Amino acid sequence: MFFRTFGSRAVVVRESYKDVEAVLERLGVDGVDGMVLDLGASSFQLERAARGFSFMQDGALDMRMDTRSEVSAESLIAMLSESELAGIIRSYGEERRSRSIARAVVRARQVAPIKTTKELARIVTSCFPPAERHARLHPATRTFQALRIAVNDELENIKAGLRSAIRVLKSGARLVVISFHSLEDRLVKQAFTEASLSCVCPRDFPQCVCGTIPLVKKITRKVVLASVEEIDANPRSRSAKVRVVEKI
16 A cells, blocks of 8 residues: 555545644644645546446446535435526536536436436437537536536535645645646635735725735746646546645
8 A cells, every 4th residue: 555655654534625624633733844635536436336426337326525425416416406407517517508418317317216327428418419429528527527516515625625725834835736627726726816915905005905914825827737748648637737835
């Protein structure tokens, strides 16, 4: 196991990164010298059909990052209204066919409960014209992303996790965040920008009166993307986006 290399220095904790402050307090750690937040689902999760993250293999519609959670993709699909489903698919998946997909899901569940990834993928694919069903990006990709985000409340957890991470950094410590889609990266960029501001006064004020003190400085002015060599070695890095700040 990878962590054996570090012996007793490695402590594995099964908690969300949004709770990092409480975890560190419990461990008696008063600050960290560096932190990496990987916001993506792991290959281990994606490749296990039983976890329900991927439509490449047939499995239960689960999608829970933490299996202790009560809400699964199956339960969301079963209980949400057509308009609520469409909203999730549009907002979290940025899917332009969100309404027709939600309508098809509701029609299908009236006949029988939707329980598997392949079943849901077939329903979503049926909402696309034949010419688009074999595109490089599978028709169900955005819908599955949207449901995963909703099941795990990912965007709110990211917001809370970034705030907590910045607070626990020691002076000079760096925070590296790896995101994998535009919704995540937008939140990271916004959080880092806000934490680096030295003034939040309205633009028409003649001078600063807010007394804002920046918490971090940006190490990466622009998002860092994977190189061609890295993508060749690890195709899943293609969508990775990296941003770094340092605690002042």
